[in-house]
Amino acid sequence: MSPQVRVRADGSVRPVRYRAVQPFAIFWLTLVWLALWGAVTPMLVVSGVLVAVLACLAFPLPPVKLExxxxxxxxxxxxxxxxxxxxxxxxxxxxxxxxxxxxxxxxxxxxxxxxxxxxxxxxxxxxxxxxxxxxxxxxxxxxxxxxxxxxxxxxxxxxxxxxxxxxxxxxxxxxxxxxxxxxxxxxxxxxxxxxx
Amino acid sequence: MSVGAVLDVLAAACLLVGAGFALVAAVGVVRLPDLLSRMHAATKPQVIGLAFVVTGLALSLRDPSVLGFLALVVLLQMATSVISSHMVGRASFRAGQVRDDLLVVDELSESTQDWEGGRGAP
Structure with missing residues (x-):
């Protein structure tokens, strides 16, 4: 990706801040979590979403422009x-x-x-x-x-x-x-x- | 013959074919002449070999709870082998570790002269 930049109020140029938590990524990571456990229970779904959100926050990625x-x-x-x-x-x-x-x-x-x-x-x-x-x-x-x-x-x-x-x-x-x-x-x- | 026996035979066949592909990959790494050719042998027949082994496992285990896990194994193997082969190939090309005498055409080296910078993502 070529760097997209934003200009802050004080004039300094920073990389664009992305919204880290994206719905599709959460869905996919939860699916992976459930596949690893090999079962679907309410507790596993909740913990899966929690882990997915944490993973997205820890490793933020730019959204894919599907278009x-x-x-x-x-x-x-x-x-x-x-x-x-x-x-x-x-x-x-x-x-x-x-x-x-x-x-x-x-x-x-x-x-x-x-x-x-x-x-x-x-x-x-x-x-x-x-x-x-x-x-x-x-x-x-x-x-x-x-x-x-x-x-x-x-x-x-x-x-x-x-x-x-x-x-x-x-x-x-x-x-x-x-x-x-x-x-x-x-x-x-x-x-x-x-x-x- | 019961359904279980048929599935067991199919599973055994899948495991054997998968092991065969893995063997070919190993032979290729030894026999092929340069790094890039070896990457072909090391990554690709091994991925399909793994896919066969995993299919054989699924057929012999016959347990729905492991299916997602096994699908994940193949999916992640496919995703990572693409990236690793690209990174190794790219690094070797940039380091000049390519045997020109084995190449029929080399359209990358012909075009790299006009690259500005040469590093990063052009």
Whole structure:
């Protein structure tokens, strides 16, 4: 995240203060708590919420700007294709490991079409989890991912991988349909403005 | 054959396949030539191996109260392996620990010259 700043009354510039306790984080952390205990009782739910609030206060994080609408059916397709890709690519990496021929790799730049940080993070995580590619560098200014790809014999395979990576982004964008951009200035945090 | 026996056989198969993937990951770490290739072998087949082992466990335990816990194991493994492989790969690239002779193309090194600063999050 590029630093967002606020100006205090005395003129000094400080990082933006976030609201540490976010509803979704509380919900998710409580779910984790219940999964760890392996049971759902009123006492566990109450203690889970308490621990979640404490964790959020101790480790405050900036809120994720989703700015997209979740569509269930494309999301299912995304998840299924992802699971399939992981299994297929796991077998491919296993084959590369076990064969005798030496392996040739490539570092491929993938220019993402979307300019959203959320999409970039999601696509990078999915590409990293599919065996055979690791994100070695992510340039936020141009939304470019640099991936190290295992077993790339020639330039044609490089282009094939680039097409696959962009196809992952397309499926991701279909599942998380971006909302139309708000008019300029409307996306400013009102608390930042009032601090001026 | 009872349902329990079928599930036990499935669980055993899952555990074996998972162990196989973990073995391949270990072989890969020994056999592959450089750090980045080894990261491929070390992180990915091992994650799917773990997923298989956990599925086998769920099938053999058949206890709903551990399902959430086991799902959490796989989920957190996936989340952390992405970050660890990225951090190790990024550090090795920046430290120059990359064997250029193994790369067909290297579009990152071609573009790093015009990076301003070079550190932090560009």
């Amino acid at each position: 997209s609408r979740v569509r269930p059916w494309p999301l299912l397709i995304l998840a299924l294709r992802f699971a399939l890709d992981v299994v297929r690519a796991s077998l491919e990496v296993s084959a590369v490991v076990l064969r005798r021929r030496p392996v040739r790799n490539a570092v491929v730049a993938v220019d993402l079409r979307s300019s959203s940080d959320f999409v970039m993070t999601g696509v990078a995580a999915m590409l990293s989890l599919v065996p055979g590619s690791i994100v070695v560098e992510a340039r936020r200014s141009t939304h470019t991912l640099y991936l190290h790809v295992l077993d790339v014999p020639d330039a044609e395979a490089v282009e094939r991988f680039r097409r696959e990576a962009l196809a992952v982004e397309d499926r991701f964008l279909a599942a998380f349909e971006p909302l139309p951009a708000p008019p300029a200035g409307a996306d400013r945090d009102p608390r930042t403005e009032s601090a001026r």
